[in-house]
Amino acid sequence: MDKQTLSFRIDSDKAGALDALAEALDRDRSYLLNEAVTAYLDVQHWHLEHIKAGIRQADAGTLIDHSAVKAAMARKRRR
Numbered sequence: 001m002d003k004q005t006l007s008f009r010i011d012s013d014k015a016g017a018l019d020a021l022a023e024a025l026d027r028d029r030s031y032l033l034n035e036a037v038t039a040y041l042d043v044q045h046w047h048l049e050h051i052k053a054g055i056r057q058a059d060a061g062t063l064i065d066h067s068a069v070k071a072a073m074a075r076k077r078r079r
Contacts, residue, residue, distance in 0.1 A: 010018075022032050057063060 018029055018032060022029055025032070
């Protein structure tokens, strides 16, 4: 996989925490930053896919009526 160098600014306290974590894990900053970016991208991808699925359901008219949701939640609260 091709690698690319990126540069960005980060708060000093975050850089210090990153360095401390890197030392504790016997890793370098680049490793931790790559792991963090991968985790962030995974979460954002998951989120966007669920949004798209919801939009597809709405477009198809397969949503649950609001009053039905309210009634179901009211029943759960009574338990």
